[in-house]
Each structure stands twice: as structure tokens, then as C-alpha cells.
Amino acid sequence: MKLTILGCNSGVPRENSQTTSQIIEIGNSLFLIDCGEGTQNQIRKQKIKFSRIKQVFISHLHGDHFFGLIGLISSFRLLGRTSNLDIYGPKGIKEIITLQLKYSQSWTNYQITFHELSSLESELIYENDFIRVFTIPLKHRIYTNGFLFKEKKGLRKINIDMVNKYNISTSDFENLKKGKDLILDDENIINNELITLPPSKPMSYAFCSDTSYHEDLVDIITGVDVLYHESTFLNIHQELAKLTKHSTASDAAKIAKKSKIKNLILGHFSARYRDKKDFLNEARVHFENVELAEDGKIFIF
Amino acid sequence: MKLTILGCNSGVPRENSQTTSQIIEIGNSLFLIDCGEGTQNQIRKQKIKFSRIKQVFISHLHGDHFFGLIGLISSFRLLGRTSNLDIYGPKGIKEIITLQLKYSQSWTNYQITFHELSSLESELIYENDFIRVFTIPLKHRIYTNGFLFKEKKGLRKINIDMVNKYNISTSDFENLKKGKDLILDDENIINNELITLPPSKPMSYAFCSDTSYHEDLVDIITGVDVLYHESTFLNIHQELAKLTKHSTASDAAKIAKKSKIKNLILGHFSARYRDKKDFLNEARVHFENVELAEDGKIFIF
Known part of the structure; x- marks a missing residue:
């Protein structure tokens, strides 16, 4: 699996740190997770072909996770896309996108299928020959899902x-x-x-953003190879984290430990912190294998 | 007057050329015209304070002219804005913005007043002690207005x-x-x-994008000091310009000549052209004082 961080800032995009978006590549498939404003530019920077994006997973309808989606859809059209696009996201996403296409009189010449999510339980939402994608219900101010990508058992x-x-x-x-x-x-x-010879061990990746500290995650993500967990705040802003239903670096690391996952990636940082190393230090008190997300950073696992 | 080009690409944003947005500064007032995706980042790059933006004028509801508006509105909120914001734009803009605020449950803690436009005649839409702003009805695939900023006669x-x-x-x-x-x-x-001593001569600025060649403009913009006119295409794509209701560089220059304006700025270039100088050359056949827009370029007049 290859994970490319396109953006990992919370709330407001800054000149060199964009809001949430990432691409997970598994075998020949490539999945876009969240799509903050400017994601299409970030994809270009990574020299990833637009045509390879066939499935988009949107966690929730806060702007820093989806304001770039309508722009990406429009650019696909302008650049002559013909292949289908599947969008998985909360109820409402279809209305938001189609309203804008209606007023701009710019219907796409490729098919968009919206798979609107509303279940509060983890469910299988996508499957191909190699992987399955499950939702991970999160605990945030509005309806939010993380996504679990599980490789199927490979061939001998x-x-x-x-x-x-x-x-x-x-x-x-x-x-x-x-x-x-x-x-x-x-x-x-x-x-x-x-x-x-036995097949390679199937890998798994869990994306959890945005969420407050939420132990219900543990059952769903136990044993995953890589967990991306939001850590908007540091401990000094623990109260603010509770109030806004976000996590601290410690929260994320505690979930990682309880879930016995192998590697933790922290992201969705509040712009108030200059030195991101503090996130690492706080998390490592509870869990050793931690790394920080950063725009343009690639993780191979 | 000080005009800052934030973006002047048509259709699809590219890494170093953003879609339409610009700021016109007149006296102490600052007006945002159009707001393509990523405009908030462009404003930051220019070190312009968000709080100075109080009026936004949106020409039409094609994405490359307004997809950045919802992000800007959200960032204003997250950064603690309290002062009012006035948005002038086509009917539909209120529905698009409020739908997204509804689903994200992120109502602004400052007041937004939408002034929805639907007239096919030029009308006065904004006035303060120093300037008046009029619409300039344009001829495009959907309902579109340019904007004419006219300084009032100053004090002696x-x-x-x-x-x-x-x-x-x-x-x-x-x-x-x-x-x-x-x-x-x-x-x-x-x-x-x-x-x-007599007051300074009142200045005027006309923004006309997007539009096909449209002689009805002439009456409204006659004699303006600076005209920004779209020139999406060159003459070799004249048919495409007609089909998509855009202008060529020659079209823009002909309008400039007929309107007896002083300075013409070309913008809204199609990404298909590598060398923008061809726009200058084609326009100068009809009108001498032409300049090309470019991201980050500032025009003082």
C-alpha cells in the first residue's frame, strides 16, 4: 500500500499546508479520501493522473474535508473524462454537488454515482477483487465516518x-x-x-478523521497495519478538543495502543501549533511507532 | 485605484495559475471580484488582511468564478470574523452557500447579506461616499454580469x-x-x-468576464480608465470562442477601441496556449494600450 498525504491541516488552508485529503494506492487501484479546497492542485503536484481516481470517500461535510470536491468534478469534465466516478459520503453530498452543477449548467459527461451513507454501524461499502472498504463510525459534531481498507487474502x-x-x-x-x-x-x-509459497500477508489501513476520543473504534480497527488518526490538539488544549469533538495526540496514541495496530500516523493539526514535534512527543508516551503526516509525504507499507 | 490579479486562468486551476479572482482597491475600500477555488490562499500570498474584504462581487455561477467562495466564508468564521459581509451575485448563490453551511452545521457568527442579481439591464448595486458600482450585463452561456467601479467626483x-x-x-x-x-x-x-485646487479626476474600472463579443458593452463602459476584458481564445480558435460564448484577444481589443477606454487588461486565458504574448500581438492590431493579467500582478492607475 502507498499512502500519499495531499493535505493534513485542520480548518483553514494555509499557503503550504492544505486541508484534509489523501490518496491510498492498493495494487493498481487508487482511492481518494476526503477532498479539501485545492485538492486538485495537490494531486497535480504529485503527478497523479486524474483518470486513475475512480472512487472518492468523503468522511463528513465540514468544509475542510470536501470543499475541493466540486472543483475536482468540474475539472474532470473540462479535461474530457468519460469513465464513471463513485462518491461515498454522508447524506447531503449529492444535493450539494448537483445544486452547483445545476446552476452552472455544467452537467458532467461522465456518470457520477453517489453512495450516501447514514448508518451508525460499520458497513461494507466497496469491494473489488483485491480489497474491501468498510466505514468506521466516528464521534464528531456532525455525522462522520472513517474508512477501513482491508486487502483480501492474496493468491499463493x-x-x-x-x-x-x-x-x-x-x-x-x-x-x-x-x-x-x-x-x-x-x-x-x-x-x-x-x-x-504462502500469499503475502494482506495489509490494512484505517483512516479516522475527524473524531473525539472514541473507544468504539478499537473493535473495528484492531490489528490494522497503519492507522491515520486525527490529532487536532495537544494536551494543553484538551478541553477544547472535548468541546469541538476532536482528539489530542495522546488520545490518538491511546486508541492506537488499545487497538494493537502497528503504525500510527497523526494528522489534522490545528494551525495554532508551530512545532509539530510536540505531537510526536505526546503520542510516544503511549505508543512508540508514530509518524507525522505532512503535505506531499508518502508512506509505503 | 489598485488592481491585484489573484487568478486569471479559465476553467481549470493549474499549479501556478489560478482561476478568476481579483481585488480592486479604491481609497480605503477593497472589493473582491470573483472567487475561484483557492482564492483564500491567493489573498494570503498577497498579504491582504481578510478583514478588509467586506463586499464580494460574483460575475456568474461557473465554478472557475466562485468555487472558492464557500471556503473563504468558512475561513472568515474560523478566524473569528464579526463584521458583515455583502455578496453580490446571480440568483442561486444564496442557495448554494446556505445549503453547504446547513449540512456542515457551521453557521457564520457574522452576518452575510446576499444581494441576488437577475436584471438584464445595467443597474447601480453598491454605493459609498467615494464610489458607485454598476452591473455590466454580459453575454455568456449562463446569466453573467461584469462590474463597473466609478469613483465619485472627489472633494476640492x-x-x-x-x-x-x-x-x-x-x-x-x-x-x-x-x-x-x-x-x-x-x-x-x-x-x-x-x-x-480642483479635485483629482475620478477614475473608473470595468471588469468584463466571461462574455462573447458583445457591442452592448460599449455604451456602459465608454471612456473608462481601465477595462479588464476576458480573452479566453486566440483567433485560430474563433469558432470555439463563438460556440462557448467567450472572446478572442481581437474581440476584446475591438470592444476597447469602440469604447474609447484608456487601458485594456486581457485575462481568463485558456490553458491550451503556452505563450501568452500571442494575446498581446493579436490585441495590438486593434488597440495599443494592452497588458496581460498574471497571477500576483498589480496594476496601479
């Missing part, structure tokens, strides 16, 4: 050494990868495990 | 040399500036023109 791998030994034909590869035994010409059976 | 200026000669008190200055004669203690009357 052919052990090249055995291909020569047993003179295996490439036409058998597909069945072998699926775990079937090999039947030789003399009708002898070779056990699958002798000629294949 | 006190001739400092005469202040000493006649021992004029500062308490008389206001009446003298308004053109009244001076009555001396011995009841002699000194003619105003002897002790004051």
Missing part, C-alpha cells in the same frame, strides 16, 4: 524451483495459485504446499 | 499656500473642500476657487 505464489522439477505448465498456474493440488500426467498428485 | 483640495495668506482655520477645511466660499472675520468673501 508459484515456487519457481518446483516449476522445473515437476515440469509444470503455465496453464496450471492459476489453479495452483488458488491452492489446488497438481495432477501429473501419470496421475500422481503433488500436494499444493510442496510447489507453492 | 485646499491650496496650502493660501492657508497662511488668509490665515484659514482647519475648521473651515471641510466646507472649502465641498466648494463653499470663505467668509473672513471682516465679512469679506474669498471665492473658493482662489483658495482650493
